[in-house]
Amino acid sequence: MIAFLFKRLVWGLLVLIAVAVITFFLSRVVPADPAAFLAGQNASEETVQRIRVEHGLDRPLPEQFATYMIGLAEGDLGESIRTRRSVSTDLKQYLPATLELLIVSFVLYLAVSFSLAVLAARRPGGAVDGAIRLITMIGTGIPVFWLGMTLQFFFFYKLHWLPLGARFPIRETAPPVISGFLLVDSLLAGSLSAFRASLKHLTLPAATIVVNLLAVGTRLSRAALIQEQSRLYVRTARGKGLSPNRILFKHILRNALSPILTATTMQFGYMISWVILVEVIFDWPGIGLYAYQSFQVFDYSPVIALAIVSTAGFVIINLVMDLLYPVIDPRVQSVGS
Amino acid sequence: MILSVRDFAIGFQREGQNLVAVDGISFDVEAGETFVIIGESGSGKSLTGMSIAGLQPPTAFVSGSIRFKDREMLKRPDAELRKLRGPEIGLIYQDPLSSLNPVWPVGDQIAETLVAHGLAGRAEARKRAVEMLERVRIPDPRRVASAYPHEISGGMRQRAMIAMALAAGPSLLIADEPTTALDVTIKAQMLELLAELKHEMALTIILITHDMGVVAEVADRILVLYAGRIAEVGPADSIMLQPSHPYTAALMTSAMISQTPAKQELNAIVGGAPGLGAFPAGCRFHPRCPRAQNDCKAVEPPRRKFGVVELACHHPIEAAMSLTAARS
Numbered sequence: 001m002i003a004f005l006f007k008r009l010v011w012g013l014l015v016l017i018a019v020a021v022i023t024f025f026l027s028r029v030v031p032a033d034p035a036a037f038l039a040g041q042n043a044s045e046e047t048v049q050r051i052r053v054e055h056g057l058d059r060p061l062p063e064q065f066a067t068y069m070i071g072l073a074e075g076d077l078g079e080s081i082r083t084r085r086s087v088s089t090d091l092k093q094y095l096p097a098t099l100e101l102l103i104v105s106f107v108l109y110l111a112v113s114f115s116l117a118v119l120a121a122r123r124p125g126g127a128v129d130g131a132i133r134l135i136t137m138i139g140t141g142i143p144v145f146w147l148g149m150t151l152q153f154f155f156f157y158k159l160h161w162l163p164l165g166a167r168f169p170i171r172e173t174a175p176p177v178i179s180g181f182l183l184v185d186s187l188l189a190g191s192l193s194a195f196r197a198s199l200k201h202l203t204l205p206a207a208t209i210v211v212n213l214l215a216v217g218t219r220l221s222r223a224a225l226i227q228e229q230s231r232l233y234v235r236t237a238r239g240k241g242l243s244p245n246r247i248l249f250k251h252i253l254r255n256a257l258s259p260i261l262t263a264t265t266m267q268f269g270y271m272i273s274w275v276i277l278v279e280v281i282f283d284w285p286g287i288g289l290y291a292y293q294s295f296q297v298f299d300y301s302p303v304i305a306l307a308i309v310s311t312a313g314f315v316i317i318n319l320v321m322d323l324l325y326p327v328i329d330p331r332v333q334s335v336g337s
Numbered sequence: 338m339i340l341s342v343r344d345f346a347i348g349f350q351r352e353g354q355n356l357v358a359v360d361g362i363s364f365d366v367e368a369g370e371t372f373v374i375i376g377e378s379g380s381g382k383s384l385t386g387m388s389i390a391g392l393q394p395p396t397a398f399v400s401g402s403i404r405f406k407d408r409e410m411l412k413r414p415d416a417e418l419r420k421l422r423g424p425e426i427g428l429i430y431q432d433p434l435s436s437l438n439p440v441w442p443v444g445d446q447i448a449e450t451l452v453a454h455g456l457a458g459r460a461e462a463r464k465r466a467v468e469m470l471e472r473v474r475i476p477d478p479r480r481v482a483s484a485y486p487h488e489i490s491g492g493m494r495q496r497a498m499i500a501m502a503l504a505a506g507p508s509l510l511i512a513d514e515p516t517t518a519l520d521v522t523i524k525a526q527m528l529e530l531l532a533e534l535k536h537e538m539a540l541t542i543i544l545i546t547h548d549m550g551v552v553a554e555v556a557d558r559i560l561v562l563y564a565g566r567i568a569e570v571g572p573a574d575s576i577m578l579q580p581s582h583p584y585t586a587a588l589m590t591s592a593m594i595s596q597t598p599a600k601q602e603l604n605a606i607v608g609g610a611p612g613l614g615a616f617p618a619g620c621r622f623h624p625r626c627p628r629a630q631n632d633c634k635a636v637e638p639p640r641r642k643f644g645v646v647e648l649a650c651h652h653p654i655e656a657a658m659s660l661t662a663a664r665s
Contacts (some may be wrong), residue, residue: 232435238392239430240450240501241422250449254440329440330485 008322012315016308020072023307024065027300033057034298038081055081068304077308078301082294087305090290095309096180097167098286102275104183104202105209106268113214114260117221118248124226132218140215144274148208148281155204165283167201168194205282209274213267220263224256231255257328265321272310339509339541340366340389344401345411347384347393349613356614358384360565361401368508371535371542371555373573375588376562377610378547385562386511386545390426391418405509423450427502431514433494437486443494444470444482447501454505469500472537474530492523496530503538510535513545528554549592553577561585564611564621571646581643581653584622620651628652 035052036043052058056067071078077087116136120129139147155162167182168174174182175189183202186194228234229252237247276288283289291306326332342364348357359381366372376382387393389403391410403410405426410418422428430436438446447469448462457465463482470478473496481489481497489497495515502510512531516524532555535542546552552559556573561582569582580586608625611617617624623633630652638649 232430232432233438235392236428236430236436236498236501237438239390239422239428240453241419241424241505242449242453243416243419246453251438251441255438331439331487 005319008319012312012319015315016311019307019311020069020304021065023304024068024300027303028061028064030298032298034081034300037297051081055079072308077305080294080299080302082297082299082302087301090302091287091305091309094285094287094290097182097284098275098279098288100181100183101202101205101209101279101284101286102271105206105271105275108206109210109213109217109267109271110264112210113217114221116214116218117225120218120222121225121229124222129222133215136215136218139211140213142211144208144212144277145281147211148204148278151204151208152281162204163201165201165281167198167285169197169201172197205278205284208278208281209271212274213270217264217267221256221260224259224263225252227259228252228256254328258325258332261321261324261328265318268317269314272313276306338365339368339406340543341404342385342389342402343404345385345388345403346400347381347388347397349394349397351614354614355398357616358397358565358613359562360616362562362565362567363401364560364567364570366541366543367558368541369535369539370557371532371544373544373546373552373556373559374562375546375549375552375559379564379610379612380562381565382545382547382562383513386513386543389509389543390422390428390511391415392422392428420454423454423505423507424456425507425509427505427507427510429495429498429502429510429512429515431517433491433498433518434486436498437494439486442483442485443489443497447482447497447504450501450504456505465504466500469504470497472503473497473500473534475500491519492526495519495523495527499530499534503534503540506538508539509541509543511543511545514547515544516546516548516551524551525554531555549577549588561588564616566621567640567647567649568622569646569648569650571648575645581646581655582648582650583626583628583652583654586654587625587627620649628654 033048033052035048035055035057039048039051049058056064059067068078075088077091079086080090083090116132120132123129142150152164156164163169172194175185175191175194178185178188182198183195186192186198233251233255234247237251242250275286276292278284279286279288280292287302287306287309291302294300294302342362344361344363345359346357346361347359348355350356362381362385364372374382374385384393384397388399389405389410391413393399399411401411405421408421410421437443441449444463444466447466448457448459451457451462451465452459456462467478467482470481475481475493475496481493486494486497495518498515510531515531516527519527528551531542531544534540542555544551544555552573556577558571559573559576560570561568561576561584563584568584569576569580576585577589580589611621611624617634618637619635620626620629620633620638623629626633632651636651638651640647640649643650643653
């Protein structure tokens with residue numbers, strides 16, 4: 001077990017280093033000069049040069065790379081030229097917003113895709129199954145940005161039900177930051193109205209992510225359920241006189257969990273990539289928006305940091321899922337063996 | 338009489354065609370007997386057994402009548418059939434490993450029968466599960482109760498299946514090839530156990546098998562099924578010692594050959610059993626029958642009394658010559 005964890009952690013670390021190296025060089029390949037951007041249009045050549053020196057951009061590429069990697073080893077993600085703060089400080093501010101959106105979307109995605117899968121698997125090939133397939137396919141077929149803007153158009157502009165974007169009403173005071181999750185912090189502060197406000201702000205971005213991933217998630221869960229339905233232990237359960245609901249929830253579900261979990265892990269990877277786009281659409285102050293804005297002015301460090309952080313998130317999720325398998329299926333003795 | 342089957346037929350619709358798997362069979366099962374349904378795969382024996390418990394595939398169409406304790410089973414809604422499975426009818430199957438839920442401890446699966454039927458609370462059901470495991474002669478019932486199916490041996494698993502099927506105290510046990518996946522010694526133990534439990538718990542057993550060795554041990558009466566039709570039905574002794582139907586005789590011979598150690602040429606039954614939708618006209622056994630004549634090809638033999646058995650054959654084997662005839 002310990003050996004397995006160690007192996008996976010080393011492996012994860014290697015992946016992170018590879019991602020850092022690749023994104024570092026990719027960002028440097030872009031033929032643009034961040035110093036010129038920062039200095040502004042009317043800046044003199046001296047000013048630009050000064051900024052270049054200040055941020056080490058005048059150094060040869062290998063030296064820049066070495067400096068960056070050494071800093072990385074010490075946990076220093078570099079400095080943002082745009083915000084003039086260290087990237088780590090920025091991340092501390094923006095990461096909770098992204099995590100909150102991700103977690104809420106993920107839970108919602110699991111609940112919705114699974115419920116739809118249960119409905120569809122009741123009668124494969126039936127009308128309900130077909131309708132669910134069609135609707136989820138449409139949801140996935142719609143481009144994310146268009147879906148997000150359409151939702152904004154209806155729920156904000158037409159119906160006035162939900163806010164256009166951001167995490168919290170700009171005119172109201174947000175609850176004191178404790179966890180960084182507004183839903184949690186507002187409850188900790190005992191403010192139901194703040195909780196409701198954060199929930200309203202979360203709804204459209206989360207819905208956009210969920211709708212986009214729903215087709216794949218529902219189909220994978222549906223397939224797992226249908227496959228489990230044909231297993232012999234289901235016949236045994238029927239032979240014991242159990243009701244269809246009991247068979248579904250007590251027998252099939254538990255067995256279908258492993259394949260669903262595997263699929264879900266992959267989906268979580270997609271979710272991380274969609275969150276960047278969704279944050280931009282909904283002006284959600286998370287790391288996606290942060291990296292996007294940084295990239296617009298060729299501020300590299302935040303972009304590389306985003307790649308590293310999201311990869312780390314994916315590595316961690318995979319590890320957690322691997323540790324969960326033996327809990328879900330007793331036949332999986334230990335993931336290490 | 339605990340079970341009465343009349344003109345029972347079951348089939349499937351495939352590409353607009355009606356494929357009849359079991360074609361109008363009738364038989365009775367008396368309370369307290371061990372009734373064996375024997376046949377090759379595809380004969381419809383399992384479908385018949387499952388239909389008795391109302392577990393025929395949902396896509397199948399059925400006709401005729403299956404009466405269990407004066408209840409018509411075929412037209413009964415599933416919600417009502419469910420109440421009978423467990424407390425009235427228990428089922429065990431061929432492959433205990435895949436027939437048990439892999440992610441549940443064995444004891445919990447046994448207890449579930451009691452809990453689901455409201456016969457016991459959780460704690461009580463668990464206690465009774467351990468008692469049931471003891472009852473099926475499992476030496477360490479407590480340990481097995483908390484073990485997962487993959488952690489115990491094949492014989493143990495089948496015993497656990499039996500414990501599960503009998504936990505709610507049914508009067509009828511349908512055993513669908515219960516010994517097929519087991520080796521010879523375990524098989525013998527299992528048959529012994531079934532015989533003992535039948536006695537202790539006043540069970541009626543319907544045993545579905547293709548294994549003649551199993552039949553000899555336990556059967557009171559035997560029904561021989563061939564391609565969805567009854568070939569022969571009657572007391573076990575006369576069917577096994579003096580088979581009248583050429584098919585039964587051939588089955589007996591093949592069972593004897595398989596028990597002889599020396600490698601002999603297997604000449605028991607030529608060819609294979611016909612598949613669904615490919616049943617021949619006339620007597621369904623005639624293409625493989627050593628006694629077949631012209632009438633066998635054209636006319637389906639009616640069921641008739643022949644000594645102590647009932648059979649469907651134009652040219653049955655007379656008692657004196659039965660075993661020798663089968664070999665020729």
